[in-house]
Amino acid sequence: MLETAIDTADALRLPQPFEAWFTERGWRPHAHQLALLEAGRARKSTLLIAPTGGGKTLAGFLPSLVELTGERHQSSEGIHTLYISPLKALAVDVARNLSTPAEEMKLDLNLETRTGDTPASRRQRQRLIPPDILMTTPEQVALMLSHRDGPRLFGSLRYVILDELHALVTSKRGDLLALCLSRLRRLAGDLITIGLSATVAQPSKLRAYLETQSTGAKRSKLAGLIEVEGGAKPDIRILQSKERVPWSGHSGRYALPEIYQAIQAHGLVLIFVNTRSQAEILFHELWRLNQHNLPIALHHGSLDVGQRRKVEAAMVAGTLRAVVCTSTLDLGVDWGDVDLVINVGAPKGASRIAQRIGRANHRLDEPSNALMVPSNRFEVMECQAALEAIAEGAQDTPVPRKGGLDVLAQHVLGMACAEPFDPDQLYDEISSASPYHGITRETFDRIVDFVATGGYALRSYDRYAKLRLNKEGRYRVSHPRVAQQYRLNVGTIVAAPMIKVRLGRRRASKSEPGRTLLGRGGRALGEVEEWFIDQMTPGDTFAFAGEVLRFEGMREMEALVTRATGADPKIPIYESGKFPLSTYLAARVRRILGRPAEWKHLPEQVSNWLRIQRRKSVIPKVGEVLVETFPRGNKFYMVCYPFEGRLAHQTLGMLLTRRLERGHARPLGFVASDYALAIWGMRDIGQMILGGQLDLGELFAEDMLGDDLDAWLAESNLMKRTFRICAIIGGLIERRHPGQEKTGRQMTVSSDLIYDVLRQHEPDHVLLKAAWEDTAQGLLDVARLGDFLKRASGRIRHIHLEQVSPLAVPVMLEIGREPIRGEAQEDVLREAAEDLIGEAMGER
């Protein structure tokens, strides 16, 4: 593809203002920019894969800019080009970056942004007098499509440019956008799409996303592909610390002096960590070391927006030396001249880390400079695996999702708001979107029924239907209120209930001299999840917004805090849930482990650790699954090493303990890390295996994903979280809006109660099905666990030990750090009651 792109490049000439603009600057258009221009002329939807710094954005816009200025076709009343980005900030940033050359070339065009922040008056005007180019987000597109004037706005649409497509397609926003695209295609007969993406593992999935899929077709129709090779290979090192690399934990504390030295030696350093709490800890610790008062800042998604904007501005202005950040800085916005990226903790995926490292450089021909800092010994192996993968250019980006049924429900309602729809037509339309290609008519009909009346077998809500069939066999909304409800609830981002954290003002008490009172009116520091505040009692300290804070209590639904002095903060629980170790990287880690010849690439202390493991226990061969059993204290342990990521291990732990329970092994608990799973109990599991009372093959048999999984889910609270999100997206319960309701639990009826009732009475309801799919994918990693169980079958190697093995130490150290599960809630109540009894019995 690249070859042809270069061939055609010579044949093409840029129209005058463009040609002159490039020449004036001594530039030549990139081959891929010209290739995309050609694709535009040929009216062929195309995916452009290019690394950062490749002039990707300009390339994406070139076809439409040229068309708009060239034989300027009749200025119609509609939008000519729609640019859609996953980030509001990116839409605004790109608009700014595009305005400059457009002005320099004196192009006569009208370019505007539209996001949730755009004032209503401007949005209104945009619908009356649409701009040539509109830069917006998926939610705004959905919103515009739900109005009656869609055909006028979009009827003459020529281009849809989808930025950061690789990030969009793995989320529900990508589902929503795919559905919107299917409608845009119907409204605008002559529309092509241009996808801009970082390098991905399976470009064909993205190419299918950009095209119209036809019903019944076996093979997907694919958009064209233009791929730009990466520039210079990045220069990546793993920190070779003089300090002892810890067995477990995720703080990276041991490497602080070395990280600080790296900051001193560079201009602007981005320090990526995996979670907000890690960011807080690291930031806090760096400032303790910061004798030179280097300007080091903090950036993560919970911080107050104003504070984040300040940090971003300072980055662009070049006044910062380092920023500790989470994935909030992962995507394309250009934040200045970063010359070193440090990644603290596990890389989790090879592509993910490669993209982060790419942030260090926005010029293609210079190598990015990066340092990986593993925070424990397993992570050393993971970093090594990532390093090798990047050197080979291997990709392990997550695969695009199968379209969510909750998102489809939202879209169906939106389409009914626009105009009455014919179900046959809408079915064809939505199944032309690749995430929904192959959805059965029956499922679609159930979704329509769900939107109309709730879709319950007990047909008691027919009189309250939101959609009704009209005489022409089309569904229309039954009441204007329904459309209003839709517009207030549009979108697929459902935040966990958040609580604002506000610094309290101390003032002296007038009535009691010497006593200070705490008033409100201090600065808002940001927001934290409600569950986090839930577990705190006044007086607890925590690190947030770069400070150690003391929780003083709730005041009018805000958490009031004061600055704590000196104390070591009680830190949020480490949550790595979001990014489990990628399957690809896991396989590589297993290979490093299984081949002692490769250990020489690892730091001495890590290879020594593995050598001792070989002496005291065994090293599993590549393809083998090691299960170790040993006694410790007065309990018996079983540790296995699937390397399938924390989510899959947690699910495995839940299911294995159920089976061990049935096998009378009396399990007590388990703990899971990204690499291993440890289960402990009252009976000697090792002896039971050796004595033939317990069969490992049966214990790990794949059928655990059937009835056992169902039975466990029925008892656990796990699905309630995903159900709430599906219920909001699907329009069953309403989204909360600022000022409207105060906390998540004051919602009209709690989604937990709805879940309980629905599960009991209609377990195969379509919304439970949607929640189950999300849970299986996002919380349980069922597919991956299934693959593991297949792989493990017949290849389990058991070894019974006298004591804990070196390999088991890291996961054993995780015991006690795990958050509580629903099942343990009864114990909390029991203990609270025992306090009272103790009091009554005079024991305190």
Add this chain to the structure above:
Amino acid sequence: MSGKQGKLALENWEPEFASNALGIHVCGERFEAHNSGALYWPGEQTLIVSDLHLEQGASLASRGSLIPPYDTQTTLGELAVVLALYEPERVISLGDNFHDVAVAERLSADVLEEILELQAGREWFWITGNHDPRLPDELRGHVTPQLTLASIRFRHEPAEGAVAHEIAGHLHPAARVAKRGHTVRRKCFVTDGRRLVMPAFGAYTGGVNVLNQSFAPLFPAESFQVWMLGREDVYPVGKRYLLGD
């Protein structure tokens, strides 16, 4: 506290913990709290429930929120279980029996039949509440804004101030406790030994924290206990162990 002490104490209290009902004393009368949220009065062979909010789903559906219509069935099912357990001669339902009078008047034949079946063979008092100042005519039983039985007054909304001899509902009490850094929030009974407020029984009813201002005027002595509804049991917890929201 150490777990060992707790266990020891628990053994001594075994009789009270043996069933999933626990003795509560209000004004010298002994009641048994059940983890469904029902209260049984052995001395009068009377079962008390509060805030059933029947047809809450249908009521919300009539306002555009199509949440599952099975709440009435669920609530009545729970009620049937406790009725079978205690076989009371008398039932007092403490108001807000129906979520919405207008919707209740379109009660389906099935639901009506189910309620009548529960009422069969026992005396039944419907206390009226703010949600249901009147009740569907088809129902059996006495409809009254309040009832006094053996010196205890039953009403929907608790009387103002620190009265005694009263059992009421309306407020939907819930409590929150923390242990080992984790918190649990549940519906609860709340009492100072002089009066008692019942948890809401309905499937879609939530709870308001007992440390919330609305409870303060009812228990001015500042000492009350709650009985939290667990999955297996009812758990007594002293006020000093409770957390606000």
